[in-house]
Amino acid sequence: MKKVTLILLLIFSQTIFSAAKITETEKLAATCKVWGFLKYYHPAVAAGKTNWDEQLFTILPKVESASTKEEYATVIEKWIDELGNIPENKPQLDDPKRDYFNKNLNLDWTQQEKLFSKSLSSKLKFIEENRFQGSNYYVNREGKGIALQFINEPEYAQFNWTDKNLRLLGLFRFWNYVEYFFPYKYVMDQNWDEALIEILPHVSDPKSEKEFVLAMREISIKLNDSHASTMSANMIKYLGGEKYPAFGARLVDNKSVIVSVANDSLAKIDDLKIGDIITKLDGVSIKEKAEEFSKYMQGSNRAAADLNSGFVMFTGNNDEFEIEFIRNNITSVKKVHRYPNEKIKRTPPKSVAKxxxxxxxxxxxxxxxxxxxxxxxxxxxxxxxxxxxxxxxxxxxxxxxxxxxxxxxxxxxxxxxxxxxxxxxxxxxxxxxxxxxxxxxxxxxxxxxxxxxxxxxxxxxxxxxxxxxxxxxxxxxxxxxxxxxxPNYYFTIIKGFDSSFTSAGVFYPxxxxxxxxxxxxxxxxxxxxxxxxxxxxxxxxxxxxxxxxxx
Missing domain, CATH: 3.90.226.10 (2-enoyl-CoA Hydratase; Chain A, domain 1)
Known part of the structure; x- marks a missing residue:
């Protein structure tokens, strides 16, 4: 009997130990959330009394060394304690004349037992209840005619994609911008927490610059906002290319239809005609190509995203590409040229009356x-x-x-x-x-x-x-x-990465x-x-x- 009891206790203790283990992605995701929460809620941080980027760089190695929930919670609690005492600062009661909107507000994660100890959750709750009420050091709407602006964010002129700290800083900044200040977070297709978990490995440990750059693009597309996209110097090279075809096309019924040509001379070189129906691009169906590009094309809905992908899918870095197309009910295959933008002398559109x-x-x-x-x-x-x-x-x-x-x-x-x-x-x-x-x-x-x-x-x-x-x-x-x-708000996440999103909600009366x-x-x-x-x-x-x- 004693032997059986001992075995059961051993199994139980191993189960508890296993449950307490947390992955690298879970730790980084939780750190991203805590770092952003403190940035906008903690009195000392929100007032700009500490170098908050440097604080992140200091805490990341300690987070990395933590292998269990308990160790992780201890690291974060000590970090918060070192920021100083938080005075009781109960916010004023809500204005009964103000029409509040709470669909984006969700701080339940601060009470998540899987990652946080009861003591840590209690500290985070206290900070929420006694949150900073002054003019936030990192965000305001004091600019002329704007709904929102992020301020006092160093760009890091020497940004290098191989620097893990700066890669994570860029992602953490953007994720928290959206978490607290994107008015339409509640209508996104993917839960924003899940989006962070999905993208984090491609930012924390990318196999190449391309993987990192496209990950930063992809997470901005997850906003499902036609205003939202992230661009960088290498984005065009990685996303489509730096050379362009001499035609414009529109996606219709999962096919791409040529709706314009740059000029008659270039059109004659490749024998392009308005109305040609392109069914395949380099052997891949247009439908599949549109799906492939969809995670990188901004759009609040599929129609808006297709408007963008209908153009980008034909760009590239090679001088030519192959299309399968239909003209006069006859299907053919041929090569089509791409050109640097400066070599495409576009015919001005026909003048029409106002x-x-x-x-x-x-x-x-x-x-x-x-x-x-x-x-x-x-x-x-x-x-x-x-x-x-x-x-x-x-x-x-x-x-x-x-x-x-x-x-x-x-x-x-x-x-x-x-x-x-x-x-x-x-x-x-x-x-x-x-x-x-x-x-x-x-x-x-x-x-x-x-x-x-x-x-x-x-x-x-x-x-x-x-x-x-x-x-x-x-x-x-x-x-x-x-x-x-x-209103569309443009901002720099970090050196080399510019982004944007809709900064104020618009509703019918x-x-x-x-x-x-x-x-x-x-x-x-x-x-x-x-x-x-x-x-x-x-x-x-x-x-x-x-x-x-x-x-």
């Missing part, structure tokens, strides 16, 4: 071409048309929603903005004042208002579409828009989301291969049909 009146008294406005100072004259010319089609498929000029002054009888709310609560990083709040468009105008436009949208309707273009939607007789026609509606969803058309019209080949603008044609028959 606005015009078509037959049947229908106005068409190309919002990407109309400057602010011409809005009044344009609307005067179009005021007696039976319908106006506003084309917002390309980025509009900054017309500041002035068109809506002529489409509404009174001011209309367009959207409400979501901002970071810097006193409680990870929490947000809706701005009390909604953005409006329009004015008191008894002589407003009474005809049909048609808004054309597509995957190229992006950011300010989506807000422009939202303002046009407020017209009493408005109809949106086209395909899903980019789904990144809000009723809090309906626009991120990833985009502006949803009332009538969906997807361009077809046949339409491209025939040079048709199928979205515009559908709009004209709707104006005539109301269907």
């Amino acid at each position: 606005w015009e009146i078509l037959e049947n008294n229908i106005g068409v406005v190309r919002m990407s071409k109309v400057p602010k100072e011409e809005i009044a004259g344009m609307m005067e010319e179009l005021k007696n048309t039976k319908s106006i089609i506003f084309d917002v498929r390309a980025r509009p000029t900054y017309t500041d929603f002035l068109v809506s002054d002529y489409l509404n009888s009174e001011p209309k709310p367009i959207l409400r903005l979501l901002y970071q609560d810097l006193s409680y990083p990870g929490r947000y709040y809706f701005n009390n004042e909604m953005q409006e468009c329009g004015k008191i105008n008894t002589d407003y436009y009474k005809g049909k208002v048609i808004v054309l949208v597509g995957s190229g309707t992006h950011s300010f273009g989506e807000q422009t579409a939202m303002s046009l939607q407020t017209a009493p007789n408005a109809t949106v026609i086209g395909t899903q828009t980019s789904g990144a509606d809000g 009723n809090k309906k989301e626009t991120q990833r969803v985009g502006i949803v058309p009332n009538i969906t019209v997807k361009p077809t291969i046949l339409g491209v080949q025939q040079g048709k603008d199928e979205v515009l044609e559908r709009a004209l049909l709707y104006i005539e028959n109301g269907k």
Whole structure:
């Protein structure tokens, strides 16, 4: 009996010992979270009283030497204790007039028993409850006309990818920027904690510079935000290449259709024609190529990502590549050339009117071409048309929603903005004042208002579409828009790595989301291969049909 008991105790103790073991990735992920949490919550750190990067470089070897949960927790607790006593600093009660948003705020990880001792979890909870309430040393919104900015972050001019400390610093910075200050974290496809676990090995122990660089790109793409991407000097070389084909293509039905050529002379060299359907690239189907590039192409939705990958997949570092293509129902294979960008003398696009009146008294406005100072004259010319089609498929000029002054009888709310609560990083709040468009105008436009949208309707273009939607007789026609509606904030993560993401949330007045969803058309019209080949603008044609028959 004693022997059996001894064996059982031995098995039990081995199980406990095994459970207490933690992997290198788990330790680094936990350290990333603690380092970021202290950066924005701890009174001494958030006030800028310590060199926080150096603190990370000092703690990493100690983290690496810890082999069990207990050892790891001891290292982190000692680190926190050395930062000094934390005075009780209970934040003021929430403002009952403020509309808070908590979908991104989740500090449950601080109480995770798998990695943290009860003592360490208790310390982290105390820091949260007595968090820093002053002006954070590392983040503010004090710049003119901005929603957010990261400050006091050394770039490290001598950054070398072989330096593990700096590689981890770059990843830790970016992960925590998103964790606490990206308003749309809650609608990302992948849990942000899981994304960290996935990417960490490629940053902590990459086999090559390419692996590290592409890992930094990939984690930014996981934001599912058309504004979000990380670039570096070598990114183009590793991602696609530094040479380009002499054509432009669009993904349609898992095939790539040539929609433009750079100039006639280059097109003749490779016998390229608008409407050629490319089915394979270097022996790989276009569908597979699009999937391959998808983890490196920014986009709030697949349509937006495909818009980018449709171009990048044909770039490269070699002078030529092979395509399988269809022309006149005949499938052929041939080689196509690539050129350095400076050698491609692109034919200027055909000039089109900023606005015009078509037959049947229908106005068409190309919002990407109309400057602010011409809005009044344009609307005067179009005021007696039976319908106006506003084309917002390309980025509009900054017309500041002035068109809506002529489409509404009174001011209309367009959207409400979501901002970071810097006193409680990870929490947000809706701005009390909604953005409006329009004015008191008894002589407003009474005809049909048609808004054309597509995957190229992006950011300010989506807000422009939202303002046009407020017209009493408005109809949106086209395909899903980019789904990144809000200010784009550009920042440097670390020397050589520049990034960006949407820095403030944009919602309809009723809090309906626009991120990833985009502006949803009332009538969906997807361009077809046949339409491209025939040079048709199928979205515009559908709009004209709707104006005539109301269907």
